[in-house]
Amino acid sequence: MEPKWVQGGYDGVFYLGEEGAPGYGGYVVRSDGDPNPETWFAYEWDHSKQEHAWVGKAPTAKEAQTAVKGEFLCEVYRNDRGAHCPFPGVVVRTTLYKGKRLRMIVCGEHASVMKGWDGVRLDEYRTQYGLIPNDPIIGDRVAPPLDLPPIRDAAQRADTVAERNVWIALNGVVRPLAELHYWRAHFAHYPLDLNKRPCADAYGHWRRAREHAEEMYACYMREWHGREGATLPNELLRLIEREAVEYLARKRG
Numbered sequence: 001m002e003p004k005w006v007q008g009g010y011d012g013v014f015y016l017g018e019e020g021a022p023g024y025g026g027y028v029v030r031s032d033g034d035p036n037p038e039t040w041f042a043y044e045w046d047h048s049k050q051e052h053a054w055v056g057k058a059p060t061a062k063e064a065q066t067a068v069k070g071e072f073l074c075e076v077y078r079n080d081r082g083a084h085c086p087f088p089g090v091v092v093r094t095t096l097y098k099g100k101r102l103r104m105i106v107c108g109e110h111a112s113v114m115k116g117w118d119g120v121r122l123d124e125y126r127t128q129y130g131l132i133p134n135d136p137i138i139g140d141r142v143a144p145p146l147d148l149p150p151i152r153d154a155a156q157r158a159d160t161v162a163e164r165n166v167w168i169a170l171n172g173v174v175r176p177l178a179e180l181h182y183w184r185a186h187f188a189h190y191p192l193d194l195n196k197r198p199c200a201d202a203y204g205h206w207r208r209a210r211e212h213a214e215e216m217y218a219c220y221m222r223e224w225h226g227r228e229g230a231t232l233p234n235e236l237l238r239l240i241e242r243e244a245v246e247y248l249a250r251k252r253g
């Protein structure tokens, strides 16, 4: 069972689960209040080190709680999809601008978007500067709703074998894409040599699956619609992505 937030001995502290019990996550504590602005510090329980690590601060208990065992997703805004990238954050890109530290959480795919900025592993950054999920996000996180059924349904409804094969090939990209994002995040979390290989393998699997889907689509469009050199349209790429995000969510659950 997922641990829940419970108030501690007084109203200035909340624990995620019971200290010492399995699944215990950490706590938030009010470090400042009246007459000063309220401030809450968040501490996460590091199971491997058996100690608490500071991970963030916020003006309310509720917000500080999101920092503990927080889920940090990529913050890149993609104009073509009108929403923020939904994949797990791998590194924090950071730079100093007019004396202020700017930062952006990015996934493996977007790891190099901020040219000239430093890159820090997400966990390192978090224990040094603190990190609240979705803090600077303005606008939607999830890709805009697509008016497309799940790929499996579409495959069953296909009128021709050729069309069905396209859907099956598209379905074959979902899992490799999810695995690629999973392993990139995992490697960033545990940058060990033994995690390098699954990361590289996942990239290869994804690339091959995607190439296969592109070929099947081009072939289908050429033979059934007389169009040469067709490439996968954006909405199909978004559909794959939507299902990969769902796959990752199931895997976490």
Ligand SMILES: [Zn+2]
Pocket: 074, 075, 076, 085, 086, 087, 106, 107, 108, 109, 110
């Ligand atoms: Zn991203």
